[in-house]
Amino acid sequence: MTSLARSGRALVALVLGPLIIWQAVVWAGVEFYMLPSPTNVAIALAENHELILSHAGTTYLEVVAGLALGTALGAESAMIMSYWRPARLWLLPLLLIGLAVPVFAIAPLLVLWFGFGIVPKIVVVALIVYFPVTTAYFDGLRRTDPGWLDLARVMNFSRWATLRHVRMPAAMPALASGVRIATALAPNAAIVGEWVGASSGLGYLMMHDNARTETARMFAALVVLAVFAVALYFTVDLVLRRLISWQAEILPSKE
Amino acid sequence: MSRLPSPSPDATAPTPPGIRVRAGRLAFGDKVLFDDLSVDLVGGRWTCLLGPSGIGKTSLIKMIAGLVPIPAATTIECDDGRALNGRIAYMAQQDLLMPWLSLIDNVTIGARLRAGRRAAPDLAARARGLLDRVGLGARADDRPAACSAGMRQCAALVRTLLEDRPVVLMDEPFSALDAITRVRVQDLAAELLVDRTVLLVTHDPLEALRLGHHVHVMSGRPARIDEALAPDGAPPRTPTDPAILAHHGELLSRLLAAST
Numbered sequence: 001m002t003s004l005a006r007s008g009r010a011l012v013a014l015v016l017g018p019l020i021i022w023q024a025v026v027w028a029g030v031e032f033y034m035l036p037s038p039t040n041v042a043i044a045l046a047e048n049h050e051l052i053l054s055h056a057g058t059t060y061l062e063v064v065a066g067l068a069l070g071t072a073l074g075a076e077s078a079m080i081m082s083y084w085r086p087a088r089l090w091l092l093p094l095l096l097i098g099l100a101v102p103v104f105a106i107a108p109l110l111v112l113w114f115g116f117g118i119v120p121k122i123v124v125v126a127l128i129v130y131f132p133v134t135t136a137y138f139d140g141l142r143r144t145d146p147g148w149l150d151l152a153r154v155m156n157f158s159r160w161a162t163l164r165h166v167r168m169p170a171a172m173p174a175l176a177s178g179v180r181i182a183t184a185l186a187p188n189a190a191i192v193g194e195w196v197g198a199s200s201g202l203g204y205l206m207m208h209d210n211a212r213t214e215t216a217r218m219f220a221a222l223v224v225l226a227v228f229a230v231a232l233y234f235t236v237d238l239v240l241r242r243l244i245s246w247q248a249e250i251l252p253s254k255e
Numbered sequence: 256m257s258r259l260p261s262p263s264p265d266a267t268a269p270t271p272p273g274i275r276v277r278a279g280r281l282a283f284g285d286k287v288l289f290d291d292l293s294v295d296l297v298g299g300r301w302t303c304l305l306g307p308s309g310i311g312k313t314s315l316i317k318m319i320a321g322l323v324p325i326p327a328a329t330t331i332e333c334d335d336g337r338a339l340n341g342r343i344a345y346m347a348q349q350d351l352l353m354p355w356l357s358l359i360d361n362v363t364i365g366a367r368l369r370a371g372r373r374a375a376p377d378l379a380a381r382a383r384g385l386l387d388r389v390g391l392g393a394r395a396d397d398r399p400a401a402c403s404a405g406m407r408q409c410a411a412l413v414r415t416l417l418e419d420r421p422v423v424l425m426d427e428p429f430s431a432l433d434a435i436t437r438v439r440v441q442d443l444a445a446e447l448l449v450d451r452t453v454l455l456v457t458h459d460p461l462e463a464l465r466l467g468h469h470v471h472v473m474s475g476r477p478a479r480i481d482e483a484l485a486p487d488g489a490p491p492r493t494p495t496d497p498a499i500l501a502h503h504g505e506l507l508s509r510l511l512a513a514s515t
Contacts, residue, residue, distance in 0.1 A: 147351045150322045154345040155365040155418065165368055169355045246355040246398055 036216035044216035045223065051205075052217070056224050058201040062118050062190040063232065066125020070186075071179055073126065074133030078175075081134075082141040083163055099131045103189065107196035121193035121201070128189035129182040133175070140174020141167050173247045176240040183236045187229040271421035271452040272333035272342070273298035274319065280326045281314050288314060289478040294471065296422075298334060301445070301453040301490060302483070303467030305460060305506065307514045310478050312456045313348075316424050319454065320345050344418035346425040350411040352399040358386065359395040362414040378417075385413045388443060404431045409440055416444075422452045430458060438494075441466055445491040460506040464499050466490045472506065474513030481509070 019038050026037040036044070045052065077095075080087045103124055110120035144167045152162040194203025202225050209218040241248060279292035288311035296302045306312050317323045319331055320343055333339055352361045360367075363382045366375065375381075386395050389409040391402075399407050408431050415423060428444075429437045445466050457463050463470045467490065469483035486492060486502055493499070 145351075147347055147349050148353070150317070150320070150347065151345065151351050153322060154320050154343055155369070156341050157368050161368045165364070166353070169353065172355075244355075246400065 033213045033215050036219055040216045041219040041223065044214075045220035048217055048220060052202075052221050052224050055200055055202050055205045055221070056228060058118060059187070059190050059194070059203065059225070060228065062121040062193065062201065063125055063186045065118075066122040066190065067129055067182060067186045067236075069122060070126035070129025071133050071182060074130045074178070074182075075137055075175060077130075077134045078137035078141060079163070079168070081138050082167070083159070095131060095134060098127060103128060103192050104196070107193055110193075111197040116197050116199050118201075120196075121190050121198065124193035125186050125189040128185050132181040132185070133178040136178025136181070137171060137175040140171030143174070144170050172244045176244055176247075179240060180233070180237060183233050184229075187225060187232070191225070270335075271299045271450065272335040272337065272339075274339065274422065274452060274454075275330070275332050275334065276315075276319065277330045278328045279315065279318065279331075280329055281311055281318070281323075287477045292478060292480060294480045296452055296454055297469060298452050299450045300468040301448075301455060301466055303455045303457060303463035303470045304473055304480070305457060305463055305470065305510060306473035306478070307510070308458075310473050310476075310513075312473055313426055315473075316345075316426050316454060316456055319343075320424050339422065342420050343422045343424060344415045344420040346411055346415040346423070346428045348427045348430065350399070350404075350407040350431075352407055352410055352414075354399055357396045357398055358391060358402070358410045359383065361399065362386065362410055362417055364414065365418050382413065382417055385416055385447075386410070389413060389440065405433060405436050408432055409436075412440060412444060416447050420451075422454075423448055424454050426456045427458060428455070429462065437462075442491045460503055460510065461494055461499075464502050464506070465492050465494060470502075470506065472509045472513060474509075 022035075023038050026032075026035055032040060077087075077091055081091050082088075106127075107120065107124055110123050114120040114123065141163075148166050148170065149162070152166050157166070190201070191203035191206075194201040195207055198204040202221050205221050206218050209215070209221065274296040276292065276294045276296075279294070280290045281288045282290070292315070294302075294304075294315075304312055304315070314323065318325060318329070319339070321340055322345075325331060331339065333342075352358070353364070356364065359379065359382055362385070363378050366378050383392065383395055386392050389412065391406055391409055391413070394402060394406065399410070402410070408428065412428060415425070415428075425444075429440055432440060441462065455463070455466060460470075464486050467486070469485055471480045471483050473480045484502060484506065487498060488496070
């Protein structure tokens with residue numbers, strides 16, 4: 001059996017198993033507004049797909065923009081921290097404070113400052129993404145192979161050249177792990193941002209439907225969100241692996 | 256015989272400097288590896304250093320390269336009175352090739368990062384010529400991961416040669432190579448680094464005798480460096496030369512004595 005067929009079968013089992021259990025639970029006598037059946041959700045999805053997809057578009061934009069912004073800021077901060085010692089002293093505590101304060105606590109403030117549009121959600125996503133990216137990349141920049149640094153010193157590279165051409169490329173795999181974690185967190189952050197105050201987006205739609213016990217449509221929105229999150233992760237992973245193709249060459253491939 | 260093109264005037268003095276190490280000291284806590292260690296690297300000659308593992312050979316080479324802090328009492332100076340910094344090329348036990356760069360980009364990294372766009376226009380051609388000489392001409396655009404350990408070590412040698420520095424410090428550079436490749440690469444290194452001040456740390460007495468003008472054994476704790484053995488003739492010498500074989504026996508017995 002080819003590996004494609006095998007993973008295809010695994011996927012079918014993965015999706016079908018929970019669906020059957022889900023359907024069985026519903027048949028066992030759960031009220032439809034508590035837990036709609038898979039068929040109900042499918043119907044809701046089919047009937048409302050234009051509405052759900054337009055809301056998904058908003059969320060998609062927030063996630064992608066926030067991810068890009070947070071990653072750029074995080075990578076920049078990590079470079080500054082590793083290049084310039086004083087930055088380490090105040091950026092690191094600031095980073096920890098930023099993470100310790102719950103997003104729920106600052107999201108209303110962001111709505112107050114930036115309005116109900118997508119900007120506060122982009123900021124929330126960027127805030128959540130910032131921490132894993134910064135710490136992962138900073139760690140990577142600190143852990144350059146000492147042999148390479150020796151070589152750079154004997155070759156009289158400037159500090160900047162050493163950072164730019166030795167430490168930064170060497171830390172790319174670490175940055176990539178940070179971005180992968182960030183990508184997994186980002187949709188979550190956007191939904192939280194939308195719950196606090198929004199006029200569109202999947203999080204807004206879910207809150208709206210929840211209040212009106214439109215449970216089937218809420219589940220349909222959840223399904224779209226799940227598919228989007230998984231697709232986003234694998235896209236980002238693919239791009240990262242393309243960017244750091246040399247890492248695959250030196251590590252055994254994970255089968 | 257192809258020599259490297261003449262180096263830029265400020266990189267090399269007319270003759271490569273001799274290097275004098277006096278009162279060399281290295282201690283980790285109260286574990287003293289060497290103390291009051293003296294060694295002379297004769298200008299323009301190859302000095303080979305043998306000795307048991309863990310005796311401090313690598314530390315000594317790093318000290319001369321300026322990679323570890325030098326104790327106040329220790330002096331490391333050139334006999335032309337100029338500073339050593341900027342006049343050294345260093346080749347470690349690991350190839351230290353950057354896995355994200357092709358071989359050609361790896362071997363030219365020094366000149367490219369120091370000079371940027373002002374790098375000599377013939378740099379790439381010189382690099383390809385040298386890669387050809389070590390049998391890597393066809394692999395110039397491959398990444399290191401696609402090459403064997405021996406090929407990578409050859410690339411590291413080319414990178415060291417392209418640095419074109421008067422002083423070359425090499426720490427067991429050929430130990431990863433198979434016997435045949437090793438002889439070929441040794442010959443090439445001897446040819447291209449003739450007239451440089453070279454310090455070669457090695458585990459292989461025969462290698463030291465083929466390549467060195469002066470062969471030292473480092474032994475004891477705290478370690479000492481003994482009087483140099485100076486084989487006749489110009490390196491690279493043939494390993495079957497009876498004189499070399501006699502020296503080989505003597506070095507082996509010195510090393511055996513050192514390791515007990």
